[in-house]
Amino acid sequence: NAGVTQTPKFQVLKTGQSMTLQCAQDMNHNSMYWYRQDPGMGLRLIYYSASEGTTDKGEVPNGYNVSRLNKREFSLRLESAAPSQTSVYFCASKLAGGRETQYFGPGTRLLVL
Amino acid sequence: QKEVEQDPGPLSVPEGAIVSLNCTYSNSAFQYFMWYRQYSRKGPELLMYTYSSGNKEDGRFTAQVDKSSKYISLFIRDSQPSDSATYLCAMILNAGNNRKLIWGLGTSLAVNP
Numbered sequence: 001n002a003g004v005t006q007t008p009k010f011q012v013l014k015t016g017q018s019m020t021l022q023c024a025q026d027m028n029h030n031s032m033y034w035y036r037q038d039p040g041m042g043l044r045l046i047y048y049s050a051s052e053g054t055t056d057k058g059e060v061p062n063g064y065n066v067s068r069l070n071k072r073e074f075s076l077r078l079e080s081a082a083p084s085q086t087s088v089y090f091c092a093s094k095l096a097g098g099r100e101t102q103y104f105g106p107g108t109r110l111l112v113l
Numbered sequence: 114q115k116e117v118e119q120d121p122g123p124l125s126v127p128e129g130a131i132v133s134l135n136c137t138y139s140n141s142a143f144q145y146f147m148w149y150r151q152y153s154r155k156g157p158e159l160l161m162y163t164y165s166s167g168n169k170e171d172g173r174f175t176a177q178v179d180k181s182s183k184y185i186s187l188f189i190r191d192s193q194p195s196d197s198a199t200y201l202c203a204m205i206l207n208a209g210n211n212r213k214l215i216w217g218l219g220t221s222l223a224v225n226p
Contacts, residue, residue: 104156
């Protein structure tokens with residue numbers, strides 16, 4: 001099992017460019033999450049998908065869109081990148097019900113110039 | 114006041130020391146308590162999960178919850194350089210039909226050989 005995988009690992013964008021961060025999990029988990037992590041701000045939830053076919057806003061959704069493509073895949077799109085979106089982005093997944101244990105991917109480091 | 118407070122450190126200790134990491138919270142509706150460990154340039158991984166007040170031990174790690182004082186701790190015995198990481202506390206807030214995961218900012222720990 002690869003667990004949670006994310007691509008790309010690192011990306012540099014210019015202001016105004018768009019990009020999609022990809023996430024996939026092979027653990028048959030129902031719920032998937034996108035976080036950003038910034039120094040002094042901790043982990044902040046951007047969007048989540050409780051189950052296939054549903055998505056909901058988290059704490060900091062502005063400037064982002066998501067797609068739950070199927071049970072395995074959950075992508076995060078930046079339509080017009082801004083320097084404030086420079087961050088490390090983590091995808092996580094969780095089995096429905098039971099413990100609230102989230103399994104994280106290795107992260108995508110994004111720099112917006 | 115944040116719902117979960119965690120001193121970001123950094124904390125630096127010699128190898129073999131006992132480490133104490135702490136989080137405080139303000140809302141008595143928090144029910145489940147977790148500690149995640151995050152190595153540099155990696156995603157967080159679950160270390161300890163506990164529900165009730167008291168101690169839970171796993172090898173060199175002990176998680177302590179004091180619901181009356183709204184205080185949780187993670188103790189690391191015989192600390193090793195491989196324990197050098199950021200430790201994040203996380204808690205589940207149960208409010209009616211809503212369950213919300215709240216993260217601490219993380220404490221950076223360095224164990225020096």
